[in-house]
Amino acid sequence: MTTKVDQSSGLAAAAEARIDDLQRRYPTKAATLLHVLWEIQWQDGWISEDRMRYAAKRCGVPISKVLGVVSFYTMYRTKPVGRHHVQVCRNICCHIMGAAPLIEHIKAKIGVGEHEVSADGKWSFEEVECMAGCAWAPMMAINEAYHENLTPEKADRILGELV
Amino acid sequence: MTKVLTGNWGKKDSHLLATYEAGGGYSALKKVMGGLSPAQVIDEVKASGVRGRGGAGFPAGMKWSFVPQNTGKPIYLCINADESEPGTCKDRQILEFDPHMLIEGAIICAYAIRAKIAFFYIRGEFDLPYRRMVKAVEEAFAAGYLGKNILGSGFDLDFLIHKGAGAYICGEETGLISSVEGGRGEPKVKPPFPAVKGAFGCPTIINNVETLATVPWIINNGGAAYKQFGTEKSPGTKLISVSGRVKRPGNYEVPLGYPLQKLLLEDCGGMQDGYELKAIIPGGSSVPVMPAEKALTVNLDYESVAAAGSLLGSGGMIIIDHTQKMPELLEILAHFYSHESCGQCTPCREGTGWAHRVLKKICHGEGTKADLDLLLSIAGQMSGATICFLADSLVMPIRSFLTHFRAEFEALIKAEVPA
Ligand SMILES: Cc1cc2nc3c(=O)[nH]c(=O)nc-3n(C[C@H](O)[C@H](O)[C@H](O)COP(=O)(O)O)c2cc1C
Ligand code: SF4
Numbered sequence: 001m002t003t004k005v006d007q008s009s010g011l012a013a014a015a016e017a018r019i020d021d022l023q024r025r026y027p028t029k030a031a032t033l034l035h036v037l038w039e040i041q042w043q044d045g046w047i048s049e050d051r052m053r054y055a056a057k058r059c060g061v062p063i064s065k066v067l068g069v070v071s072f073y074t075m076y077r078t079k080p081v082g083r084h085h086v087q088v089c090r091n092i093c094c095h096i097m098g099a100a101p102l103i104e105h106i107k108a109k110i111g112v113g114e115h116e117v118s119a120d121g122k123w124s125f126e127e128v129e130c131m132a133g134c135a136w137a138p139m140m141a142i143n144e145a146y147h148e149n150l151t152p153e154k155a156d157r158i159l160g161e162l163v
Numbered sequence: 164m165t166k167v168l169t170g171n172w173g174k175k176d177s178h179l180l181a182t183y184e185a186g187g188g189y190s191a192l193k194k195v196m197g198g199l200s201p202a203q204v205i206d207e208v209k210a211s212g213v214r215g216r217g218g219a220g221f222p223a224g225m226k227w228s229f230v231p232q233n234t235g236k237p238i239y240l241c242i243n244a245d246e247s248e249p250g251t252c253k254d255r256q257i258l259e260f261d262p263h264m265l266i267e268g269a270i271i272c273a274y275a276i277r278a279k280i281a282f283f284y285i286r287g288e289f290d291l292p293y294r295r296m297v298k299a300v301e302e303a304f305a306a307g308y309l310g311k312n313i314l315g316s317g318f319d320l321d322f323l324i325h326k327g328a329g330a331y332i333c334g335e336e337t338g339l340i341s342s343v344e345g346g347r348g349e350p351k352v353k354p355p356f357p358a359v360k361g362a363f364g365c366p367t368i369i370n371n372v373e374t375l376a377t378v379p380w381i382i383n384n385g386g387a388a389y390k391q392f393g394t395e396k397s398p399g400t401k402l403i404s405v406s407g408r409v410k411r412p413g414n415y416e417v418p419l420g421y422p423l424q425k426l427l428l429e430d431c432g433g434m435q436d437g438y439e440l441k442a443i444i445p446g447g448s449s450v451p452v453m454p455a456e457k458a459l460t461v462n463l464d465y466e467s468v469a470a471a472g473s474l475l476g477s478g479g480m481i482i483i484d485h486t487q488k489m490p491e492l493l494e495i496l497a498h499f500y501s502h503e504s505c506g507q508c509t510p511c512r513e514g515t516g517w518a519h520r521v522l523k524k525i526c527h528g529e530g531t532k533a534d535l536d537l538l539l540s541i542a543g544q545m546s547g548a549t550i551c552f553l554a555d556s557l558v559m560p561i562r563s564f565l566t567h568f569r570a571e572f573e574a575l576i577k578a579e580v581p582a
């Protein structure tokens with residue numbers, strides 16, 4: 001779980017410096033909103049309402065715009081996920097290579113279903129659309145890292161190594 | 164044969180500046196900055212005939228020449244690394260193995276159109292490609308290839324990495340622009356075309372990663388040399404991503420016009436043991452599916468694939484084997500396009516979702532005969548009626564799956580109960 005932090009007075013200094021730099025270089029401040037949201041999510045793991053208010057102020061846009069953007073993109077999270085966020089591709093090439101049984105296998109192994117977080121906060125799970133790993137299907141991503149050419153055994157090994 | 168795009172892929176540390184320079188990297192940029200005018204660069208790229216590799220196949224040099232130079236507004240370049248079309252996984256390997264080739268091509272394009280900033284739009288899920296690009300951009304700034312007064316030419320170019328956050332539609336050029344502007348990735352009505360009025364209301368060129376990565380080779384060797392590969396109307400080489408149950412899936416650089424059968428049987432080693440070829444989607448999930456017999460007769464160039472009833476598109480070749488159920492595959496695609504519809508246009512927002520619900524019903528054995536006609540009717544109402552091409556990206560699969568594999572759908576229809 002994330003620790004309680006003051007969410008109104010900005011991000012870590014390095015993140016603020018990166019945002020300052022980008023706001024000098026982009027044609028408008030508003031255009032850096034996706035960057036600001038990424039910085040928030042990298043730091044906190046998710047984006048709270050307080051943080052959205054902060055992003056609105058930082059980019060000089062209304063809060064409604066921030067809400068619109070956060071809800072449009074699938075990767076921005078409005079609640080925390082597990083320490084290991086498991087995303088398995090369900091799309092056509094992965095399906096052809098056995099994604100459907102693999103998805104059932106992985107869900108059973110980690111004991112969480114779609115958009116669920118395990119009680120101990122270790123796992124969360126999500127089916128995702130094509131991640132451009134088609135030639136190395138089936139595939140999953142755990143947090144950022146891609147794991148490709150999966151078999152149930154290989155998935156077990158990868159998941160089993162995580163603490 | 165000569166590798167235009169993949170020549171460095173096997174090298175150790177191919178992604179690093181030192182490796183790229185040791186292999187002659189940035190010599191094209193030096194040549195340009197050493198005395199080619201923007202018009203000369205555009206002429207060379209026009210002479211090469213290279214067509215956009217993002218899917219639409221529009222000639223790159225011609226697109227660049229549409230940028231008005233008299234508006235007084237800044238000009239922007241957007242590099243499209245959103246790569247989200249199912250079946251397509253080529254751009255990411257350019258970024259992983261040869262990011263500097265892309266950066267060099269982008270700088271030359273920016274110079275030709277006199278852009279002030281290059282926005283590199285990369286899909287949010289990409290991790291290794293993202294880190295490699297961040298590193299490569301740092302190296303390029305430090306070496307004086309980016310930034311102020313590039314190689315003493317007086318030309319300035321800033322390069323900004325814009326990380327997406329999960330939305331297929333941001334690969335559509337005007338959706339990409341909306342996202343670069345910091346908003347929801349909603350496509351915009353054309354005209355005006357981005358070359359005239361794009362990002363921030365200014366002239367903007369959008370090009371795919373693979374398109375720009377060919378530019379250094381063209382400048383180094385000349386447009387005429389590039390034309391020696393490929394066909395008259397589809398010059399050059401193309402990356403084809405092959406997925407499915409073949410022995411060696413992966414990315415292949417082939418001259419356009421390469422026989423599909425040769426790629427499949429020789430390069431990819433044919434089908435895996437126990438699997439037979441049933442059908443092929445040759446150019447990414449949105450193009451029409453082709454039954455095996457037909458697919459095996461085509462050559463991989465824009466004209467030949469189109470003449471055979473499909474499209475070369477992004478070059479994402481999806482191999483479908485005999486164990487696959489076509490209604491199930493179409494249901495997956497309908498789910499995808501419905502999930503990715505941005506929702507602005509009613510025919511797309513409602514039509515993709517409706518088609519998906521009908522297909523789900525059919526796959527669950529609860530469809531009726533009328534549902535097949537309903538699907539075609541939904542497709543008919545979606546086609547050509549929307550702001551962008553996403554709706555048609557489902558229309559083409561619906562029509563082609565039903566044309567070639569209707570019997571499989573009919574077999575799932577429950578027997579009509581007589582009145
Ligand atoms: C729904 C949709 C999604 C698209 N996705 C991509 C993509 O992921 N990458 C890409 O380069 N082009 C994509 N395109 C094509 C772009 O709109 C545009 O034509 C292309 O980036 C132009 O570059 P090019 O001329 O170099 O091909 C997409 C188009 C549509 C309609
Ligand atoms: S066609 Fe679909 S994705 Fe494209 S703008 Fe309309 S609703 Fe959005």
Ligand code: FES
Pocket residue numbers: 089090091092093094095129130131132133134137139249250251
């Ligand atoms: S279909 Fe799964 S990565 Fe492309």
